[in-house]
Amino acid sequence: MNLLDLLLEPLTYDFMVRALATVLVAAIVCAVLSCWLVLIGWSLMGDAVSHAVLPGVVLAYIVGAPFALGAVVFGFLAVALIGAVRDTSRIKEDAAIGIVFTTLFALGLVLISVTPSQTDLSHIIFGNLLGVSWTDLVQVMVLGAVTFTILVAKRRDFTLFAFDPTHAHAIGLNPRVLGAALLGLLALTSVVALQAVGVILVVAMLIIPGATAHLLTDRFGRMLVIAPTLSAVCAVVGLYLSYYLDAASGAMVVLAQGAAFVVVYLFSPRHGLVGTRVMARRRRRPLTPAAP
Amino acid sequence: MTAAISVQDVTVHYGEVLALDRATLDVAPGRVCALIGMNGSGKSTLFKTIMGLVRPDSGTVRVTGQSPAQARRSGAVGYVPQSEDVDWSFPLSVRDVVMTGRYGHMGFTRRPRAADHDAVEHALTRVELTDLASRQIGQLSGGQRKRAFVARGIAQGARILLLDEPFAGVDKRTEATMTRLLRELADDGATVLVSTHDLHTLPALADEAILLMRRVLLHASPAEVLQPEALALAFGLDVLNRGDAA
Numbered sequence: 001m002n003l004l005d006l007l008l009e010p011l012t013y014d015f016m017v018r019a020l021a022t023v024l025v026a027a028i029v030c031a032v033l034s035c036w037l038v039l040i041g042w043s044l045m046g047d048a049v050s051h052a053v054l055p056g057v058v059l060a061y062i063v064g065a066p067f068a069l070g071a072v073v074f075g076f077l078a079v080a081l082i083g084a085v086r087d088t089s090r091i092k093e094d095a096a097i098g099i100v101f102t103t104l105f106a107l108g109l110v111l112i113s114v115t116p117s118q119t120d121l122s123h124i125i126f127g128n129l130l131g132v133s134w135t136d137l138v139q140v141m142v143l144g145a146v147t148f149t150i151l152v153a154k155r156r157d158f159t160l161f162a163f164d165p166t167h168a169h170a171i172g173l174n175p176r177v178l179g180a181a182l183l184g185l186l187a188l189t190s191v192v193a194l195q196a197v198g199v200i201l202v203v204a205m206l207i208i209p210g211a212t213a214h215l216l217t218d219r220f221g222r223m224l225v226i227a228p229t230l231s232a233v234c235a236v237v238g239l240y241l242s243y244y245l246d247a248a249s250g251a252m253v254v255l256a257q258g259a260a261f262v263v264v265y266l267f268s269p270r271h272g273l274v275g276t277r278v279m280a281r282r283r284r285r286p287l288t289p290a291a292p
Numbered sequence: 293m294t295a296a297i298s299v300q301d302v303t304v305h306y307g308e309v310l311a312l313d314r315a316t317l318d319v320a321p322g323r324v325c326a327l328i329g330m331n332g333s334g335k336s337t338l339f340k341t342i343m344g345l346v347r348p349d350s351g352t353v354r355v356t357g358q359s360p361a362q363a364r365r366s367g368a369v370g371y372v373p374q375s376e377d378v379d380w381s382f383p384l385s386v387r388d389v390v391m392t393g394r395y396g397h398m399g400f401t402r403r404p405r406a407a408d409h410d411a412v413e414h415a416l417t418r419v420e421l422t423d424l425a426s427r428q429i430g431q432l433s434g435g436q437r438k439r440a441f442v443a444r445g446i447a448q449g450a451r452i453l454l455l456d457e458p459f460a461g462v463d464k465r466t467e468a469t470m471t472r473l474l475r476e477l478a479d480d481g482a483t484v485l486v487s488t489h490d491l492h493t494l495p496a497l498a499d500e501a502i503l504l505m506r507r508v509l510l511h512a513s514p515a516e517v518l519q520p521e522a523l524a525l526a527f528g529l530d531v532l533n534r535g536d537a538a
Contacts, residue, residue: 039382156402160392163382166373170343171396171448172365218428220383 010243018137019129023235023253025144026196027205031231032151033189034210035223036182040162043207044094045079048101049183050190050202052078054108057124057191062115068143068191075187076180078104105199127198127250129239136195144192147185152224158182159220196235197250204254205231212261215268234260294357296321296452296483297342302351304337311337313507314351319485319500321356321451324478326494327487328517329504329526335487338504339454342485343369356451363452367396370450372441374457380430386440387425390415393448408447415446419473435466442473453477455486459493471497494518 010016037046056074057067078100085096112121123131132140151158157178160168165175186206193202213227238253245252266273295318304312312334319325327335340346341353344360355363363369370393393415394408404412416422419439424432432440438458445453455474459467471493474484478499486497494501494514501517503509503526510522517523 039379153401156392156395159384160395163379163384163389164373164392166343166345166377167371167392167444168395169345170364170369170371171367171393172361173395214383218383219385220388223383 006244007240010240015130015132016239016243018132018134019249020236020239022132022137022140023129023196023239023249024232025140026193027209027231027235027253028228029144029147029151029189030193030202030205031209031213031228032148032224033182033185034206034208034231035213035220035227036158036162036210037186037206038210038214039220040182042182042186043203044097045082045183046186046206047203048082048097049075049078049186050193050206051101051199052104053187053190053194054105054124054199055111056108057194058108058111058115058121061121062111067139068188071191072184072187074104075183075190079183108199123198124194125198125200126248127194127196127201129196129242129249129253132195140192140195143188147188147192150181150185154178154181155224197254201250201254204257208254208257208261209234212257212264215264215271218270230260231257294321295319295354296323296356297325297485298352298354299338299342300352300354302341302348302353304334304341304346304348306337310506312341312348315504315506315508316351317502317508317511319483321483322478322481323499324474324484324486324497326498326501326514327485327504328489328491328494328501329487333504333526334506335504336456339371339456339485339487342452342454343371365396367448368451370445370448370453372438372445372453372455372458375434375437375461378429378437380437382429384429385426386421386429386432386443387412387416389429389440390425390443390447393444393446393450396448411447411449412443415443418446419443433466434462435469438462438466438470439473442470442477446477450482452483452485455484457487457489459488459490467493491518491523 011020037043053071053074056070060067060070081100082096085091085100086093115121157173161175161178168175168178189206190202193205197205209227209231210223212230213223216226217223234256235253238256239249241247241256242249242252264272267275269275297319299315299317302312302315315334315338327338329335337346341348342355342360344364353360356368358366390412391404391408394404394411395402398404398408416425419442421436421439421443424436429437429440458470474486474497478484494517498514500511501514502511503517503522505526509525510517
């Protein structure tokens, strides 16, 4: 069996085609968003919102509303509650985040446990890449396209918001609106990604690609290309590995992204651990000549 | 002539804490005005009020004769942040940062046009950073970083420029370059409000100075403000012995 067969064989199954399309959309949209999340310092916020959408999604399922609606409502609810706990008590932000998102996540789990047709909903937690239906795929495609388009069209505003919200305010933009837009897109992206890797691992796809790209470049524009490219490659590699090793597909995708991060962390030309050590040694050399 | 910056009877509280107490000041166009006071004297609050980041409990603020919101929308307000408020590892080049000064003039997606590129190159030339324009912002020295943000205000076409502690942690040469640059901008008609701890730069830098201690203690020429009796009002008596106020 040659390489081409290895690559094509899984795609003879419809479920693998749907899985591949879903995971690619999720990987790309998450990666684009992750560029801003890691630079603003919202990784923990990404973790919180992606978990807190769970009860929203379950309630939407129960009343027959779109998942995206429930997710956005609970995403904003989580952010509002975190802000309220932080600002009106002596509790610090990280603790407020921890309290709010775990409670909402638990509420989601309870709702799942008391809702009939549990099999469908438990997939939200760990993802069910191989069980994605055509309807699911259409939803992922539409949400992904909307989110991607807004992020790319307004990328310069979001970058300014991340870099210097005070200047954004001073030139008449509204940083609050930009921040709220990013959080709303974060909730939508969580819906896209939970089909692929599940609620628990969404946060990996929302942090790792942006963090990896930040180690590779000093240009935000390039980050926006590197992060989704890398994320898409990892998604494909992870999916194929899961197929041939018969392992959990969503988790394998995240594992591939984690492995890519480790490689870049060590060997990135300018910001990698090895590279900076070597450069530091080179700089020291003239002062301490090597022994013969 | 309308004042470029007009603050009338402005009081600001943060919760129970009184940050500004009936502060009143007018700065005419084309002047460099230094804002002097201890930490907690309300300098940052005054900046935030002028920019509309803080809403005063009472009193009015006018910027170039307009409300702060109108002034912001017209691009009149330029701002140079304190160094510790900036993420220097952010993946933007010097040119990218200066270009953000143009965003108020751009369309929905902020795609730069020829006029925007021209304004950015002009601003970079003005602060002598053209050769370093492609560097990542954190790869500049302390003084170059400050100039990059001043260039952003120039590219923006800001008629008032607010600088929060621009001389903190910069060397003498940088201080002189910055002073010259701010003087030139004022000669071109910009109004510069600069908060500083550095009293010895005052005569060369500023046309006028304000001693702030939640309210305006004194608004006069640098020479008058530097009188020991005046400084003692703002800093307490020990400043008389030390000659500066760190």
